[in-house]
Amino acid sequence: MAAAMAAPFKMGKNKVFLPTSVYTLVRGSGSLPPNQAMFHVPLNTNKFDVRDYLYNLYGLVTTNVKVMIQQAELQRGTSAQRRANLHMRVRLPWKRPQSSKRVIVTMTSPFKYPDPPKAAPGEDPFNLEVREQMKQRSKYGRRGLGRGLSAFAINGRV
Numbered sequence: 001m002a003a004a005m006a007a008p009f010k011m012g013k014n015k016v017f018l019p020t021s022v023y024t025l026v027r028g029s030g031s032l033p034p035n036q037a038m039f040h041v042p043l044n045t046n047k048f049d050v051r052d053y054l055y056n057l058y059g060l061v062t063t064n065v066k067v068m069i070q071q072a073e074l075q076r077g078t079s080a081q082r083r084a085n086l087h088m089r090v091r092l093p094w095k096r097p098q099s100s101k102r103v104i105v106t107m108t109s110p111f112k113y114p115d116p117p118k119a120a121p122g123e124d125p126f127n128l129e130v131r132e133q134m135k136q137r138s139k140y141g142r143r144g145l146g147r148g149l150s151a152f153a154i155n156g157r158v
Contacts, residue, residue, distance in 0.1 A: 034110040039103045050103050064106035072097040
């Protein structure tokens, strides 16, 4: 369907057959107008790739594409070293994690975000038993062992 229409802008030479990159639709902070949407995209894509991607895959006509690169904060050591509190005891080198790229796309027609997923009919989102089991697992480790608890008691196989 999208191939039959003529694009209202100059198409890029990047043909999209089977996409290999992931474009994640993100709910904005609520300050976006209804004809704009925000995506998280890989760092190596540019605004022309985004426009071609959305047009070729979804037939979405865009009027404007804004690209923002969010630079990550400096950190000492790796995440595993920080989890072990090694950065408190030893002076670790500074490291900057990978940045992220956000794209705000302005479309010709208004866009409504999909509704958030709902819980299954028999599932209670505030199940106290499951919440208590999760607390025990986080308190006593991955398997929930310690203080007389066994892996079978935690997993419900008493």
